[in-house]
Amino acid sequence: MRIGELSRRSGVSVPTIKYYLREGLLPPGAPSGPNQADYDERHLYRLRLIRTFVDVGGLSIAAVGQVLSALDDETVEGHQLLGAAHRAIAPRSTAARDDRWQATRAEAAAFVAERGWHVSPDAPALDQLTDVLAAIRTLGFHELRAAAGTYADAAELVAERDLATVAARGESSGDDGEARALMMEAVVTGTVLGEAMLAALRRLAQENASARLNPGTDSDC
Amino acid sequence: MRIGELSRRSGVSVPTIKYYLREGLLPPGAPSGPNQADYDERHLYRLRLIRTFVDVGGLSIAAVGQVLSALDDETVEGHQLLGAAHRAIAPRSTAARDDRWQATRAEAAAFVAERGWHVSPDAPALDQLTDVLAAIRTLGFHELRAAAGTYADAAELVAERDLATVAARGESSGDDGEARALMMEAVVTGTVLGEAMLAALRRLAQENASARLNPGTDSDC
Numbered sequence: 001m002r003i004g005e006l007s008r009r010s011g012v013s014v015p016t017i018k019y020y021l022r023e024g025l026l027p028p029g030a031p032s033g034p035n036q037a038d039y040d041e042r043h044l045y046r047l048r049l050i051r052t053f054v055d056v057g058g059l060s061i062a063a064v065g066q067v068l069s070a071l072d073d074e075t076v077e078g079h080q081l082l083g084a085a086h087r088a089i090a091p092r093s094t095a096a097r098d099d100r101w102q103a104t105r106a107e108a109a110a111f112v113a114e115r116g117w118h119v120s121p122d123a124p125a126l127d128q129l130t131d132v133l134a135a136i137r138t139l140g141f142h143e144l145r146a147a148a149g150t151y152a153d154a155a156e157l158v159a160e161r162d163l164a165t166v167a168a169r170g171e172s173s174g175d176d177g178e179a180r181a182l183m184m185e186a187v188v189t190g191t192v193l194g195e196a197m198l199a200a201l202r203r204l205a206q207e208n209a210s211a212r213l214n215p216g217t218d219s220d221c
Numbered sequence: 222m223r224i225g226e227l228s229r230r231s232g233v234s235v236p237t238i239k240y241y242l243r244e245g246l247l248p249p250g251a252p253s254g255p256n257q258a259d260y261d262e263r264h265l266y267r268l269r270l271i272r273t274f275v276d277v278g279g280l281s282i283a284a285v286g287q288v289l290s291a292l293d294d295e296t297v298e299g300h301q302l303l304g305a306a307h308r309a310i311a312p313r314s315t316a317a318r319d320d321r322w323q324a325t326r327a328e329a330a331a332f333v334a335e336r337g338w339h340v341s342p343d344a345p346a347l348d349q350l351t352d353v354l355a356a357i358r359t360l361g362f363h364e365l366r367a368a369a370g371t372y373a374d375a376a377e378l379v380a381e382r383d384l385a386t387v388a389a390r391g392e393s394s395g396d397d398g399e400a401r402a403l404m405m406e407a408v409v410t411g412t413v414l415g416e417a418m419l420a421a422l423r424r425l426a427q428e429n430a431s432a433r434l435n436p437g438t439d440s441d442c
Contacts, residue, residue, distance in 0.1 A: 011317075045360075052356045055315055058279070082431045086424050094276055096232075117429035125424035132418045135273045139266075143386045143393075144411055144418075150382040151415070152422050154375035159426035161371040163434060165364045172364075190365055191427075194372070195420050197353045197365075201373050202419070203307050203346035203412065205380035208338035210303045213384060 006039045010047040025050055025065055057192035063089060071184050085187040090124035093131050105130040115152055158198060162190055227260045231268040246271055246286055278413035284310060292405050306408045311345035314352050326351040336373055379419060383411055
């Protein structure tokens with residue numbers, strides 16, 4: 001298809017598609033004449049993937065580029081898939097790595113070890129958890145720190161299911177190379193979309209719990 | 222304290238503090254001379270709150286302004302606190318409200334109703350959930366859609382605990398006005414920090430589950 005049709009079907013404007021082509025997020029189409037190229041379903045799918053990362057996941061174009069490089073890197077396999085995906089989409093931690101931060105990071109690592117979880121000592125999510133624990137301490141919000149165990153229970157519940165989701169996605173293809181691509185993509189999109197889904201459902205569940213506690217002030221009745 | 226000390230103790234630069242003052246995020250200090258003002262512990266605390274929303278929550282300055290207005294609005298009480306907090310920090314949904322989106326929104330509302338959850342029909346989190354379900358459908362990722370029930374179970378677990386956290390925070394003060402302020406703040410910071418904590422723990426739990434499934438490729442041994 002021509003770029004106009006690609007734009008119509010994806011809902012992404014032609015200038016934006018050209019920008020993604022220049023940035024290397026979208027592979028070039030097959031040349032079909034002077035200044036013309038032909039695009040196929042894979043281009044359409046990748047455009048949808050990019051828009052999902054940007055619109056739902058809130059990723060920057062630079063982060064999307066990293067995610068797509070990880071997806072395209074066929075040397076990354078098995079357990080490494082997850083680490084590569086997480087590194088690509090990890091929020092950049094801007095906290096100063098001072099002694100206090102290092103102490104909080106040790107606290108985060110100890111919390112994870114107490115749960116019996118095996119994670120890489122340089123997992124980017126450990127830095128994320130550290131930033132959260134540091135903020136909780138700075139604000140003196142010890143009631144939230146005390147809830148971390150319940151949060152970890154919920155995280156385990158979801159994570160077990162996530163791994164099953166990724167495996168099911170891979171099994172939907174008979175071809176090894178395609179299965180790898182589908183699983184890698186399921187890790188990345190599952191992490192981004194799953195996070196947004198969990199956040200939305202948590203807010204809805206909070207509203208439900210709050211409505212039960214405050215029956216008189218329910219806003220919808 | 223003078224603005225220099227406020228900067229030192231908060232780790233926020235003087236120009237940034239002045240920017241927050243101009244934007245109304247930080248209330249003015251008490252005048253203490255020509256072109257001088259005196260700041261107190263409440264200014265320091267609010268600066269830390271702003272930095273938490275920006276650095277950990279990833280909120281824009283405009284969103285932080287909305288959150289702080291909700292915090293400062295003493296007419297908002299009880300169950301309304303939660304709605305006001307959620308509206309202030311909801312990611313802006315950019316999806317076109319076409320027939321297809323409306324159908325997906327009806328699906329989101331039906332999912333919530335099937336759980337027996339009572340939520341306002343205009344809850345911003347319903348729009349968030351709709352965007353996620355729409356992206357899942359566009360990408361054909363039905364395995365993730367099938368996991369929504371497990372996600373909702375985890376969300377319920379966390380939400381019950383969140384409400385207890387907010388109540389405990391309120392009970393830590395004997396004064397009604399202060400209790401309201403503490404609870405409102407716990408709702409907002411708990412939503413932002415709790416979301417980041419849950420996301421980090423989910424990634425760590427995924428890594429642990431993946432390490433168990435792929436023992437040969439564990440990256441830390």
